Amino acid sequence: MMLVHNVRLPESPEPVDVRIAEARFTQIGADLGVHDGEEVLDAQGRLMLPPFIESHIHLDSVLTAGQPEPNLSGTLFEGIQRWAQRKATLTVDDVKERVNRVVRQQAGFGVQFVRTHVDVTDPQLTALRALLELREELAEWMTIQIVAFPQEGICSFPDGRELMTKAADLGVDVLGAIPHFEFTREYAVESLNFVCNLAAERGLLVDVHCDEIDDEASRGLETLATRAYELGLGSRVTASHTTAMHSYNNAYFTRLLRLLQMSGINFVSNPVVNTHLQGRADTYPKRRGVTRVKELTEAGINVSFGQDDIQDPWNPLGTGNLRDVVFTGLYVTQMLGHEQIENSHRFVTSNAARTLGLGDEYGIEVGRPASFVLLDADTWSQALNWNAGVVASYRNGKLIARTEPVRREVLF
Numbered sequence: 469m470m471l472v473h474n475v476r477l478p479e480s481p482e483p484v485d486v487r488i489a490e491a492r493f494t495q496i497g498a499d500l501g502v503h504d505g506e507e508v509l510d511a512q513g514r515l516m517l518p519p520f521i522e523s524h525i526h527l528d529s530v531l532t533a534g535q536p537e538p539n540l541s542g543t544l545f546e547g548i549q550r551w552a553q554r555k556a557t558l559t560v561d562d563v564k565e566r567v568n569r570v571v572r573q574q575a576g577f578g579v580q581f582v583r584t585h586v587d588v589t590d591p592q593l594t595a596l597r598a599l600l601e602l603r604e605e606l607a608e609w610m611t612i613q614i615v616a617f618p619q620e621g622i623c624s625f626p627d628g629r630e631l632m633t634k635a636a637d638l639g640v641d642v643l644g645a646i647p648h649f650e651f652t653r654e655y656a657v658e659s660l661n662f663v664c665n666l667a668a669e670r671g672l673l674v675d676v677h678c679d680e681i682d683d684e685a686s687r688g689l690e691t692l693a694t695r696a697y698e699l700g701l702g703s704r705v706t707a708s709h710t711t712a713m714h715s716y717n718n719a720y721f722t723r724l725l726r727l728l729q730m731s732g733i734n735f736v737s738n739p740v741v742n743t744h745l746q747g748r749a750d751t752y753p754k755r756r757g758v759t760r761v762k763e764l765t766e767a768g769i770n771v772s773f774g775q776d777d778i779q780d781p782w783n784p785l786g787t788g789n790l791r792d793v794v795f796t797g798l799y800v801t802q803m804l805g806h807e808q809i810e811n812s813h814r815f816v817t818s819n820a821a822r823t824l825g826l827g828d829e830y831g832i833e834v835g836r837p838a839s840f841v842l843l844d845a846d847t848w849s850q851a852l853n854w855n856a857g858v859v860a861s862y863r864n865g866k867l868i869a870r871t872e873p874v875r876r877e878v879l880f
């Protein structure tokens with residue numbers, strides 16, 4: 469039994485106490501009083517949030533930037549070329565060593581759930597085998613969802629369909645696709661049909677790298693949303709990136725929005741990496757290359773934010789700290805109204821939980837697992853602004869990471 473005393477929850481400005489027993493929240497309210505023999509954690513009025521969720525990352529490629537060569541153009545497509553070179557040298561131990569390091573980094577920033585895309589356009593499926601082992605080995609500290617991600621295409625890569633089916637057999641959680649990389653529009657449509665049907669048949673989720681290009685004619689999204697709607701997959705389907713939507717004309721977007729609402733699919737935007745990768749064929753003006761987060765959110769559609777890449781061919785920087793992603797995302801999408809800032813933790817908490825399908829196993833509510841973070845700030849806007857440390861990260865009632873609060877002294 470533990471009592472977390474004097475915490476602030478985002479929706480209630482007055483401090484409350486939170487009681488935990490047998491790894492679940494059992495009581496939330498003002499001045500609960502200490503029970504006999506109960507451990508007390510004095511939160512000193514700090515903000516408590518459910519754990520952060522990384523809803524889009526490529527763990528297989530982390531910490532490979534510059535190996536064997538750096539991505540000099542900064543484009544998505546050179547990144548895919550550089551990664552193909554590095555992919556040829558992968559071993560299970562190499563992948564596990566890098567991912568083990570990064571997962572601990574993420575845990576230090578309060579992340580407890582990760583959806584990772586893993587490249588399955590590799591006849592050996594080396595990275596996938598490594599991640600499947602890690603999913604089990606790390607389960608006590610980090611929930612890892614694995615997406616079978618066909619980086620070099622399904623219809624455009626030798627045995628692409630067979631590799632996706634094999635990944636499904638090996639036990640991935642989610643199936644991916646990459647329509648904007650397929651040779652033709654027909655292949656793009658075919659790959660989406662293939663993946664949605666396979667997911668429906670196997671009871672798997674879908675998360676597509678969808679239209680990650682500045683080409684306004686890239687329209688995989690309408691096919692994906694239609695399949696999700698017709699097959700009744702709804703929130704089991706996610707469209708990641710959708711950067712082409714940035715360039716769609718408004719008449720087309722308005723028509724598309726109706727279908728997106730009807731389909732019930734989720735969106736993941738990766739504002740840090742896409743501002744780096746997109747707009748590379750533009751001179752000036754240069755497009756930001758980030759999907760219409762504000763308009764989707766206002767239309768009641770679920771959007772979360774992801775880091776996408778950590779020191780790999782698509783991003784030379786990155787730590788796994790989702791604060792940086794939200795902070796940048798709010799600027800790039802022009803969502804800096806007071807309410808928009810205060811609500812923006814949802815991009816990496818509750819909205820991401822919907823995308824991952826976590827249901828009742830997530831959130832600070834009585835009966836749910838006692839997993840939470842305490843931030844060194846009393847509101848989310850302060851935490852965001854000052855990059856507040858996660859002073860404690862608890863998972864199922866157990867402390868799994870902590871950071872000493874920063875104390876600065878100015879000597880004048």
Ligand SMILES: [Zn+2]
Pocket residue numbers: 524525526585677708776
């Ligand atoms: Zn990605």
